[in-house]
Amino acid sequence: MSERREGRTRSVAEVRVLEGQDSPDLVFFSSVSENTLRFVEKLERPAVRIPLRPRTEGMIRVTRPYVLVVPTYGGGAQAGAVPRQVITFLNDPANRALIRGVITAGNTNFGEHYCIAGPIISAKCKVPELYRFELLGTNRDVARVKAGLDEFWARQNTLEAEANEEDVA
Template identity: 60%
Template sequence: MVTMTAGMPTHTSVDTRRCADRRADEPLLDEPLLDEPLLIVYFSSVSENTSRFVDKLGMRSMRIPLTGRDQPLSIDEPYVLICPTYGGGKHQSGSVGGGFVPKQVIRFLNDPHNRSLIRGVIAGGNSNFGEEFCLAGDIIAAKCKVPYLYRFELMGTAHDVERVRDGLAEFSRTVVSRTVDDHAVTV
């Protein structure tokens, strides 16, 4: 769910409207309820903004390696991806085009097994990017056919941390199994 303020996307949260008509003792979906929130898989650049945000969440997490020389990350359980947005313009040093999704994240999602386990995406970014604020989240959600759960500025605020923590707890109770197409993620 994305809300707009003066043409700019603002923070979003998990859309729980579909749960409003259920009885309190009824599970949200036909899936078994999870005892703990989904694993967080994240990428953080050398700025460490995304890493700081994930650390403040205090939840189980695994980091996508920063360099291609590191051992690739392989995931064996459903997860929510937290990813920064690169770019902020049509040109980024060393690349032509947007380059909004970090190459490390593309490499991670191009593994069909990893891609099959993604259940949602959260993006970080800089509002100075204007329309491109947190665009990596839009791209990943569309390519992987998962919900775009939240967006936050830089390393997030205390309010962002609280909303994401609460939202992920709720979202983890509503996770549905799904199959992702085996198409590679291209950006």
């Protein structure tokens, strides 16, 4: 697999397809600071991490619908706000087809660009931005996201069941 960037083609190591329980409904990216990882761990639900170094570690491909948790990069600039690893992940049509929502981390020091990665991904992938939190998130953020994800997936399952009933009728 290759990624085009600035007129060059960069190769990405093999894609690892996640099947069944290896493909949870929560996908996240976390930089070496691991702020997003620490937040996701507090959610106490299965999650898979987008590789930090896809050219050497390979990329993942999910096989079931998921919510993406992503930090905002760029130090306050809109350009570069979405981590390139997330762009690579979402440029895989299989991964892009299964995204159902996005949760965004950011830093209020970024001013108007606080959590701007969320609206960018939301618009490009036509999914809702479900929640925003700052840096590591607070206990309140964790509780809200836990409850929100449970409610979101219950609603998604109901919509899917209704759509399947319509297909049968």
